[in-house]
Amino acid sequence: MSKTAKGKRPVYFDDPQTDKVLAIVMALIGEVSVLRERLDTIERLLEAKDILAIADIEAYQPDDSVAKEREQWRAEYIARVLRVLQTES
Structure with missing residues (x-):
């Protein structure tokens, strides 16, 4: 399963740079939301089971x-989030 969307990126604003920033923010919101829910679930289960x-x-x-594994993951994550700035529609 591909993790990249197919087709042209939707346009919401007159300035394409604003659309790129919006895409980055939305990607971050999605990632943080999913991670927060999963982390909350794990912490609650671990604490409930003592x-x-x-x-x-x-x-x-x-x-x-x-620390090295986390740094590698962080670099890859930042690259995914900022991919919109590196690719042109």
Whole structure:
């Protein structure tokens, strides 16, 4: 399944740059919304089953390998979000 939309990007504003910013914001809103719901579910399940307390999550310090994995994911994520600025319609 492709993660990119097919067809031309919809136009909402006279300035194409404004449309690009809107596309970035909407992509971020979608990502953050889904992540927030999933994280909330996981935290509630872990706490309800006495597996992990929210305080344990807050106190977690990632080691170097986890930090590197997170940095790679972050770079790829930013590239996906900003893809609209790199491609022309």
